[in-house]
Amino acid sequence: MSNASAPSSAGTPARHYIGLMSGTSMDGVDGVLATFAPQPEVLAHVHLPFPAPLRDALFALQSPGDNEIDREALAAQALVVVYADCCTALLQETALQAADIVAIGVHGQTIRHRPERGYTRQLNDPSRLAELTGIDVVADFRSRDLAAGGQGAPLVPAFHADVFGAPGQTRVICNIGGISNLSILRGKDEVHGFDCGPGNALLDAWAERTLGRPYDEGGRLAAAGTVDETLLKQLLDEPFFSASPPKSTGRDLFNTAWLDGKLQAWRDAGIGDAVDKAEHAADIQATLTALTARTIAEEIAIHAPGCDAVYVCGGGAHNETLMRALRTALREKAPSVAHVVSTQALGMDVEHVEALAFAWLAARFGQRAPGNLPAVTGARGLRVLGALYPR
Numbered sequence: 001m002s003n004a005s006a007p008s009s010a011g012t013p014a015r016h017y018i019g020l021m022s023g024t025s026m027d028g029v030d031g032v033l034a035t036f037a038p039q040p041e042v043l044a045h046v047h048l049p050f051p052a053p054l055r056d057a058l059f060a061l062q063s064p065g066d067n068e069i070d071r072e073a074l075a076a077q078a079l080v081v082v083y084a085d086c087c088t089a090l091l092q093e094t095a096l097q098a099a100d101i102v103a104i105g106v107h108g109q110t111i112r113h114r115p116e117r118g119y120t121r122q123l124n125d126p127s128r129l130a131e132l133t134g135i136d137v138v139a140d141f142r143s144r145d146l147a148a149g150g151q152g153a154p155l156v157p158a159f160h161a162d163v164f165g166a167p168g169q170t171r172v173i174c175n176i177g178g179i180s181n182l183s184i185l186r187g188k189d190e191v192h193g194f195d196c197g198p199g200n201a202l203l204d205a206w207a208e209r210t211l212g213r214p215y216d217e218g219g220r221l222a223a224a225g226t227v228d229e230t231l232l233k234q235l236l237d238e239p240f241f242s243a244s245p246p247k248s249t250g251r252d253l254f255n256t257a258w259l260d261g262k263l264q265a266w267r268d269a270g271i272g273d274a275v276d277k278a279e280h281a282a283d284i285q286a287t288l289t290a291l292t293a294r295t296i297a298e299e300i301a302i303h304a305p306g307c308d309a310v311y312v313c314g315g316g317a318h319n320e321t322l323m324r325a326l327r328t329a330l331r332e333k334a335p336s337v338a339h340v341v342s343t344q345a346l347g348m349d350v351e352h353v354e355a356l357a358f359a360w361l362a363a364r365f366g367q368r369a370p371g372n373l374p375a376v377t378g379a380r381g382l383r384v385l386g387a388l389y390p391r
């Protein structure tokens, strides 16, 4: 990176990185400030929620609408103000300065993910972020993999393998963000990974609609309901679930329109108007929770036979009902799995993992080392991911 050998505030070469991740849950940004020496060490973590108008603008950009170019540019400007505030908070917490940071690795906010059409779009304004922070910015990590014929996603498995792979063990790292994705690690070197389907996205949509809250705290609403197997069958009737990897998905598919279509089919199948009644709110949440848990367990059973342990990260790890449902589903479908725990058991906070992955990808870019895994994304080969926006 341009300032890699420039003196830091302490007169020594800069060696810290910032990683910024704002995922499909659209709850806000997670930032970490970390070093790699070479094992990662997180010195600080900051989560900043999106202000309501920005969140509304980002949701509106998830589907086609009027005047998208203008709305996209303005939303990107507002987004990087939150990113920059996150960087400032990270520097304050660690008493470091901009000159101590080699680079910021920033994912951006996905507004379209259409690998079948050869593109993905992460809303971002990395030039403005470099201007606001005075730090080199590495952004646009996905498009090179797509250009090489890949899905552009998931990009975290290489990082997961580097930090969580263990010789002689088959481990699955399961990130439950808005969408859930798996990294299957056989030892440290054999790595597979793909998106499973909805993680929290539908749970959040239903919590918003029935509780007026952004998510179902601890999975309490789901815990009060009973899984409706007829509805679950409707929800599982989606080709994505049985498609073979490489595969990736997003809100382009698993959104409220998809959910409403499924609920309508369920209603048409004889439940009548009762779907909208309050007593069904908990049953529907319980069923959406089962959908997330069972689709994850099913993929682990198929693609990670003999798996020893599943480590969950992302906000879904805080949903106790979902974790319980995942344990139950895995007991049934993948009995070799002895442990279903959070990545905390491996010494890493569930909020840190994905943001740290983008700090790691920025460091890889700095070395001009590849960040993708062709076995995961389906790309023609290893590629250096990202583009540099110098400070």
Ligand SMILES: Nc1ncnc2c1ncn2[C@@H]1O[C@H](COP(=O)(O)OP(=O)(O)O)[C@@H](O)[C@H]1O
Pocket: 022, 023, 024, 025, 026, 027, 028, 030, 176, 177, 178, 179, 200, 203, 204, 214, 215, 216, 217, 218, 219, 313, 314, 315, 316, 318, 319, 320, 354
């Ligand atoms: N205490 C909690 N109880 C239930 N769900 C939670 C809790 N905390 C976070 N979550 C879930 O995690 C989501 C955020 O997860 P995150 O890993 O940030 O996803 P993304 O990377 O898609 O933004 C929230 O939208 C919510 O669904």
Ligand SMILES: [Mg+2]
Pocket: 021, 022, 023, 024, 025, 026, 027, 028, 029, 030
């Ligand atoms: Mg998030």
